[in-house]
Amino acid sequence: MHRFTKILARRLMFAVLLGGISSAALAETVFNKGNGADPTTFDPQQMAVVAEAVIAVDLFEGLMTYSADGNAVPGAAESWAVSDDGLTYSFKLRADGKWSDGTPVTAADFVFGWQRLVDPETGSPYAANLDAVANARDIRTGARRPADLRVRAIDARTLEVTLAAPTPYFVASLAHYATAAVSRANVDRFGADAFKPGHLVSNGAYSLTEAVPQDHVKLTRNPHFHDAASIRIDTVMLTPTADIEVELRRFRGGRLDMTYDLSGQQIQALQETVPNQVHVTPYRGTYYYAFNLTHEPWRGSPELRHALSLAIDRDMLARTVTRSHELPAYTFVPPGTFDFPAWQPKAARLTQAQRDAKARELFAKAGYGPDRPLKLELIYNVGESHERIARAIAEMWKKKLGVTTEFRTQEWGPFQATLEGRRFSDIARNGWLGDYDDAYNFLQLEPDGSGPLNATGYANPKYRALMAQAARETDPRRRGRMLQQAERIMIDDLPLIPIYRYMSRHAVSPAVKGWVDNVQDVHPTRWLSIER
Template identity: 45%
Template sequence: MAGLIRRSIGLLPVLLLAACGGESDGEAGVTRAPILPQPVEFVADAEGRPPPEALAETQVIHRGNGEEPQTLDPHLAEGVPSSTILRDLFEGLTTTAPDGRVIPGTAEHWDISRDGRVYTFYLDPQARWSNGEPLTAEDFVWSWRRVVDPATGASYSRMLAPVENAEAILAGELEPDALGVSALSETTFQVTLASPTPYFLGLLTHPTTFPVHRPALEAHGSAHVRPGHLVSNGAYMLVDWQVRSRIELARNPHYRQADQVLIERVFYYPFEDENTELNRFRAGDLHWTYQVPNSQFGWLEENMAEALMVAPWFGNYFFTYNLQRPPFQDNLALRQALSLAVDREILTERVTRFGEIPTFQLVPPGLPDYEPVVPEVAEWTQAEREAEARRLYAEAGYSEDEPLEVELRYNSSENHRRLAVAVSAMWKQVLGVRTRLINEEFRVFLQNRAQRRVTEVFRAGWIGDYQDAFTFLELFHSEHGRNDAGYANPTYDRLLEQVSAERIPALRRNLMREAERMLLADQVILPVYIYVSKRLVDPRLQGWQENVMDQHLTRHMYLLRERTDEVVEPVVESGSEAGSP
């Protein structure tokens, strides 16, 4: 905790060097480098913590957070911005350390049966709701039953598919109380899985698995997520929510480890325009940004390198076709043509510019026990791809005289707009496609994607919920709540069911590779690049560490005083042991 690594750009040297060229200060609207506040230097104690004298007098942080959350109900929320806030408000059975490791959360510890199917969680006796009521095993039983109940409409209900009887409940064949969960005592929660699930503990860090306060929900209905009504069990509680302006959280005095939480308040701000967010950071109004403008990498690298954080992220940016209506329904050749016409190298080098990795696959690289499927076209030259794209375009029934006219949707963001413009220009140049770009507010965008009534091609992407290839593959199960493409392949569904049931790691890995190969062959998505996280972080904000899941809980952070050139040493009280030098 004594120090914070500010930049990890060296992890992606070749791509980032390519991304650095050609930037002008004029784009950022600045002519000189800003002066960043510097943290006080201190001598840490034996556990790496700063002395109280080094801490800022006011422990309040301001965080940029992308789009406006559509809800703060952990069972109904979608998207990274919502999940970030929910991980401050709530806590699951497991949680994450600053470096992304899965660690005990509400559950102090657990036992796993020899066959890997039964997990017994022992809740921390100090676990409380934000109103002071004890958190019990029955709260988890009720909450998980709510998630799998089809009447709830939880988008990520299939997160609990590994639990015994969950599949049958989701299909409407059994009642929710048949779910394989039980309360053995006030503080003992037991889960029985349909089959061993290697990633199960990691899955429990996802908001869908968090407990919801039943009395608050039954008293207020959908308004239970509003300030004054929301009862949560995490390190923070909801104080204020001004829609499209800010969300304010305050430290939860009843949190099980409240004495270890230093940040007293945290404000989350939605920004659709990255340049606005950058300007707010430069003005000192934010301690970190959710993202930064792609066009400003060169300027930021030169002028704000100490605050710039770029790190690998377990996610994939892609476009998706609506397979439930023309022109992409039953037209594989057309989908192939559009994919091959896109030059991913140009997009990452000239448009995104932050070291994103061009890709033709779905699952990002880097998993220790999975090698993603790389299609043959990834080895072709771009000229070869474009020649094949033109052949397939004609095969699909289109030509220069009768071009495809298509709508490409994206949610409000300058970065998304730039990519959509570039992709539509490539389609026009290579194939003659006429593209109409449609920009939508995030909530409307998600709604239109889910309904599949008006969408044709739309921006998509996925950040893994846990470090396993299945988190990407399960998205395209015919019954998954985020299968916005409408992909319905019984063979693919059966493969995923076999993956869920397979106990031998090597066989499970082969089944997942077969599923990924099938998905890519069916051209359900148009992969573009592997994500990197990219943001600015105030040098005074400590406890923030890069991790591949890009999960950063406020409770791990604290603010240092601004430096006045002195070194703050810990105060050693009389009679206490200072330790070895």
């Protein structure tokens, strides 16, 4: 060893022993997170599910980003200006915005990312997120080219966007990872491999280091991030765990600092022992069952669809099955959604006994009963809570209507493909979590693949016309009434069964500081710290 190196090593050792430099200061700070399912992609325009969104929030920063409490705040854009008619936005990018390889993030990178998002060849599940931008819809449907999207780079730091109509929620929606920039230079260099570990460049607080299927995803602090000096966690280790009992054991054993989810029974047990570690918060989303309306008997029998919905005792599910304080849902859009007048259908105002009686009446009207029993298949992704809910609902259908239910389960990746391709016979579990605070995000319906209702194959011309009209409406109150009218039509048709409003459910170690419960259930690591 070189003499200078020996002296330096001795001084560091003595400093640690004497308290001049704590051993904690020299140690790597690691945040160990449970993450439910394995991510299937790290492409921000392809990511689609919560287990991927959790990662995207740390890897990518759009023009807007999320604060610690889940609100949209300036991200890659430091400021913006809006024209008097509300149609043209001029975003000014940060001068210190860089990719994880040290190259500047430019307005051209956003143009490329957005054109890629709406390009039908990309097949993005969130392509409709840019529908407010002029020509975006026509591009998604193949009527125009991606280059026709009304977004352009005025210079390296100035992005100009022209909307089809004034859109109040437009800026807030840009916190969603799908609207992140993409480095064209990196895509040109690596092609389809541009979004894999070792190749991916990101502009968020972290970069992708490793991804081992069924084992872990490793993110490390991005030294080129514009706010890198304030980042207090060096490494994020995400562990996919479909079995929440296994995940909780890892948490209790100190191998995880937070869980991806909790069951009702787990919540109850934890609240009795470590209540300060339980975080159960209303979540902007709806858990539901989707009918495949491209198949009979579902396509031609709204009576049958309503009968199955009415027979579900949602209050009993919350009390005895989920046990997580979920609110029963009879509509799709959560109450309290911005500029959307809340309402309840008649079914919500009945007692469960009245709903059961109506269910039997409609079931018979649809032609089913003892002489013609109904047999159906219910498919759901692997997970204890989904199984308990499915079996409880199937028992209700059996007891009240004589329905026989067969169950089919799939791992998350194949299950997503099943939903997107409508490759299920009868009914599939599903859920939708709002990407921004607007009813349109819940009610959007596009037959080409986007929108939460797409798995059902629902198609009602009146519904579609109202949604198109609402997209052009500039008066917020009139727009809200149009969206409510559209939902009334949809609930009357009932292509799906709303079951309950989501609750975010996590166990979080006291060592995690800066955690803020919020309806978006978004917790960027950049705002957190670990104090062990």
